[in-house]
Amino acid sequence: MKISVVIPAYNEEENLPEVAARIKEHLSGRYERELIFVDDGSRDGTQQVLRELRAQDPDIHYVLLARNFGHQSALRAGIDYATGDCVISLDADLQHPPRLIPVLLGHWLEGYDIVYTQRRDDEKLPWLKRRSSSAFYGLMNKLSSVNFEPGTADYRLIDRRVAEVVRASPDVELFLRGFIHWVGFRQKRVEYTPEPRFRGTTKYTVRKMVQLALSGITSFSVRPLHFATLAGAVVSGLAFLYALYALYITFFTSRAVAGWSSVLVSVLFIGGIQLLVLGIIGEYLGRLFVQSKQRPPYLVRESDDGLARPATPVQR
Ligand code: UDP
Numbered sequence: 646m647k648i649s650v651v652i653p654a655y656n657e658e659e660n661l662p663e664v665a666a667r668i669k670e671h672l673s674g675r676y677e678r679e680l681i682f683v684d685d686g687s688r689d690g691t692q693q694v695l696r697e698l699r700a701q702d703p704d705i706h707y708v709l710l711a712r713n714f715g716h717q718s719a720l721r722a723g724i725d726y727a728t729g730d731c732v733i734s735l736d737a738d739l740q741h742p743p744r745l746i747p748v749l750l751g752h753w754l755e756g757y758d759i760v761y762t763q764r765r766d767d768e769k770l771p772w773l774k775r776r777s778s779s780a781f782y783g784l785m786n787k788l789s790s791v792n793f794e795p796g797t798a799d800y801r802l803i804d805r806r807v808a809e810v811v812r813a814s815p816d817v818e819l820f821l822r823g824f825i826h827w828v829g830f831r832q833k834r835v836e837y838t839p840e841p842r843f844r845g846t847t848k849y850t851v852r853k854m855v856q857l858a859l860s861g862i863t864s865f866s867v868r869p870l871h872f873a874t875l876a877g878a879v880v881s882g883l884a885f886l887y888a889l890y891a892l893y894i895t896f897f898t899s900r901a902v903a904g905w906s907s908v909l910v911s912v913l914f915i916g917g918i919q920l921l922v923l924g925i926i927g928e929y930l931g932r933l934f935v936q937s938k939q940r941p942p943y944l945v946r947e948s949d950d951g952l953a954r955p956a957t958p959v960q961r
């Protein structure tokens with residue numbers, strides 16, 4: 646049996662040697678193993694560090710992406726290259742404690758296909774991160790048919806069968822957290838207390854978080870489009886009532902003053918709703934556009950010679 650560990654890394658030079666060592670420490674034993682580091686277009690010494698690690702340890706592999714494609718695409722690249730009977734993914738900053746790896750493997754050996762982790766809410770995490778993540782999951786659950794559990798990130802084990810499903814999925818912009826829930830199979834949750842980032846700072850800028858949230862929502866739900874319809878109906882209903890009221894004032898009272906404020910308010914209100922609805926439609930249209938171009942989710946610049954090209958050509 647072979648275990649693959651996939652670690653996406655973006656500007657993580659200071660963390661990688663420690664990450665590699667800690668993972669190996671918890672993987673020692675009976676199984677064949679491979680650690681696949683995916684360099685997501687780093688600008689620091691990540692590449693160099695990966696080459697050095699590879700030279701010292703044949704279990705370590707690297708895939709260098711052609712530019713920064715984002716965490717989700719980097720994960721996907723790793724899963725495409727992995728050849729193990731199961732694939733474990735975790736972050737390169739030790740916030741996902743490698744000591745859980747034996748626990749994940751244990752549940753996998755019991756017969757679970759997906760073992761995912763859930764972070765216990767931790768006071769040490771930055772307030773914004775905690776709030777934004779729980780607000781995001783709350784919104785996701787309202788908006789989509791897939792149940793998202795707060796605090797589940799991309800630290801998980803998937804069986805080869807699930808890895809094949811991920812590889813075969815045609816989504817250009819795959820939101821793995823949602824997808825993994827969607828596929829079903831036998832799933833098991835493991836809770837953990839996150840650890841502080843080992844070195845360096847977060848690579849998830851606010852912009853990247855917003856992008857992730859938008860892709861999560863639009864790839865798993867068309868409910869925002871229903872909202873657009875609903876808002877349109879409500880606003881036009883209100884406008885109709887207001888028209889009746891205006892007619893009443895004009896014909897049955899002598900109070901008919903040219904009220905520019907009411908005109909302004911209704912114009913601004915309706916204008917705002919229109920922009921919002923157009924924006925929602927635009928988000929989906931944009932994604933259709935990107936998907937229709939059929940560009941691959943990532944491009945590989947180089948991989949080490951010990952790593953076979955993904956076996957079956959991935960059809961996307
Ligand atoms: N990451 C990546 N590409 C990116 C941003 C992040 O591969 O564009 C990696 C990063 O190196 C780390 C993981 O994704 O291994 C999670 O990022 P980070 O720890 O910065 O996010 P946070 O834990 O702060 O949410």
Ligand code: MG
Pocket residue numbers: 736738740842847
């Ligand atoms: Mg982190």
